Amino acid sequence: MREKLILDTPHRQVVFTIPKMLRIFFKYKRPLLSSLCLCGREALVKYFKASTRKEITPGIIAVIQSFGSRMNFHPHLHFLVTEGGTDNEGRFHKVTSFNDSLLCRFFIDWTCFSVYHFQ
Secondary structure: OHHHHOOOOOEEEEEEEOOHHHHHHHHHOOOHHHHHHHHHHHHHHHHHHHHHOOOOEEEEEEEEEEEOOOOOOEEEEEEEEEEEEEOOOOOEEEOOOOOHHHHHHHHHHHHHHHHHHHO
């Protein structure tokens, strides 16, 4: 049963953080943290599309962490991500290397958009 339900695929952890100057938005408007998580997901999906030139869906488990006290509030995201994703026909497309700079750019774009529109 397990072999039919779960793909045997490598995975990795991806951590997204935000600059100190943006943390104030998330400190006083905690609902923005869920938007931040969606920004991470959108950045990953966009990155996989750019890497494979295909519309694929990666496996993602996300955790929002707001480490620190009120003085050093540090929201960040931990993602457990498959190294690839499935297309609409169920085929798995592997992505073995990650370009951190490009992934970071996609995350920054989505985060800035989100903070601007949802503040």
